[in-house]
Amino acid sequence: MLELTANQWNTIYNVFSFGLISMLACTVYTLVSQSRVLPKYRNALVLSSMVTFIAGYHYWRIFNSFSESSDGYMVATTGAGSFNEGYRYVDWLLTVPLLLVEVVAVLALAKAASSSLITRLVPASAAMIALGYPGEISADDGTKILWGVLSTIPFLYILYVLFVELGKSLDRQPAGVAATIGRLRLLLIATWGVYPISYLFPLLGITGTDAFMYRQIGYTVADVLAKCVFGLTIYKIAKMKSAAEGMSEDK
């Protein structure tokens, strides 16, 4: 049981609602904007819609779970009917691989190059999330550290693929695109940094109601940055590339 103050409870509640509607609005925006980029970049936009759609579903579930597991401002965190953080892992297991495919899709590389990137990024990202889960649900420090370290191995491999392998294909992109992709990669890494920090909170002795509130805010803000702002940047890249390839909006 976590006994939150009224302000803590209301802040978490409103932050979840903010996450939910941000994801839904972004889903619709990227879906209806498809015709404004060349057909070969539309798959990247649809993937972005799917990422925010999946995340919107999970925020709806998390919002309801928080509400239903509360009795006044007391939140049940263990036992039947307790607040379910498992939704976050299900969400990441689906959305993190899709986000990486999104980056590769918007580059519209040659088929062989993009297959090679995807077959390495997707399993690595799924492994990263799956290996984090046993540590997240364990109360034992040793177990947490073990699975945390195991999960870091695919994470480092993803960094290698994104910065070294994918970096090689940026030279052939139109002006401005390479710089935007560079910022996109930094956005991904910066926001992913929030997850292991929250994971380590219990190990560092940061527990209690404030830690719970800041973890929920941190996760939500990171999700909005890594999915909505990320998706809008993908859209911007797709538009830049479409314009560079002669698509005009004057007709």
Next chain:
Amino acid sequence: MLELTANQWNTIYNVFSFGLISMLACTVYTLVSQSRVLPKYRNALVLSSMVTFIAGYHYWRIFNSFSESSDGYMVATTGAGSFNEGYRYVDWLLTVPLLLVEVVAVLALAKAASSSLITRLVPASAAMIALGYPGEISADDGTKILWGVLSTIPFLYILYVLFVELGKSLDRQPAGVAATIGRLRLLLIATWGVYPISYLFPLLGITGTDAFMYRQIGYTVADVLAKCVFGLTIYKIAKMKSAAEGMSEDK
């Protein structure tokens, strides 16, 4: 606890329902009308759809919250399960920056000019809303005044950008467009005036059930004007500009 009369309670309930369906209808209207303007103006229409979609979601939540926090005509305004006005701030935090981007988008200025306006209007409007929140939730007059004044600083900056900076680019717009943009700007300022007035109600000693009802009506009417009527005006401007650039509806 606010003990409303049957008339007060029913009026608020119906006003929320009016806000909700106005937002949803406007969302659909601007979404399906995209093809009637030139592609370069469609983003302004989609942004308008997103604004009313986000607002529709929040009116749905506000409507439910009002209903669920009521016991007969008694509305709980403090404590667990009380009427949540926080939705309004979450809504404004997302929609006010989007509304300003919408105005810039419909002007279809040169890339550098529109980036420069957006990078100033978006952070200023987010700061304006975020700085208002601590004052809104505080019961202390001094705190309310402090945050109210802080929130006014970005507001004045936005006025400066809209009236001075944006004014400069209106000369190059087709006949009729500059006048409509002028009216749009006045609509924005006039409706935004409702929010600080409601904010000041408790300071002026205007409390009780009538004040509560007029505040909810004022917010809702201001939201419908600032989002629906605003969005329809954006659509009108986009059509005028499309026609001026040779788009014909005769075929």
